[in-house]
Amino acid sequence: DSQNEAILSLDSLNLTKSVVSTNIKSQKFTIPKNSNKNLIEFGCGSGQRSLIYNLWAKKTVHVDFDKKSIKNAKNLFNKFSTKKNFRFFKNSIEEFSHKDKFDIVLSEGVIHHHNDPYAQFKKCQKFLKKDGYFVLGIANDSGCFQRMLARQTLYLLSKNENEVIKNSKIIFSEFLKRSHKYSGRKIDDIIADIFLVPTWKPISTQVIEK
DSSP states (O other): OOSSOOOOOHHHHHHHHHHHHHHHHTTTOOOOSSOSOEEEEEOOTTSHHHHHHGGGOSEEEEEESOHHHHHHHHHHHHHHOSOOOEEEEEOOTTTOOOSOOEEEEEEESOGGGSSOHHHHHHHHHTTEEEEEEEEEEOOBTTSOHHHHHHHHHHHHHOSSHHHHHHHHHHHTHHHHHHHHHHHOOOHHHHHIIIIIOSOOOOBOHHHHHO
16 A cells, blocks of 8 residues: 555445445444543554544554555544544554553554564454454465465566556556555555565464354
8 A cells, every 4th residue: 555645536435335344234233422541553554544544433543664655644533533542553452552441443454564464463352351352364375376476476577566557557467457446445555465565474263163
């Protein structure tokens, strides 16, 4: 998400809201409305989805290790958020500390980019209140064959990062257009997340359940 500054229109904000709501409802999670709950998000990126999560809680905390992403997220919140109940922290999951525990802990598409995903999961879990909700989005080790094949194809054909970006827009143009259409994310952000992030370690739901 840090590849380009996030410029969010009202149309793309509404699309993001629709996608997030659909995904969360499909998991049987009741979306809070005007609640007194507090929420923390690990890996907020440039803040597109964070704006929606901010509507769910009385107070929200958003964490990301990337300086540019935090800056972009703050700009989005200052422009679009109707609340002033948010805080941003530039920090990694392993180094982050906070005195509070939270009703809702969120981490979507983040921990599988770490060398030890399970340790990241356990660290996030420490901030969860008893009987709270942990909304976790991870790459599952039984469902990433196509993505890993695409990454390997690009690495074989490309000499550097710029060529990976160029070749992905040629070889996987339909996929990128579809992802942009239904997620509201910029194409360069999708490429960065799927093809450029160096660490990709999917984990099984069985490990998480333990």
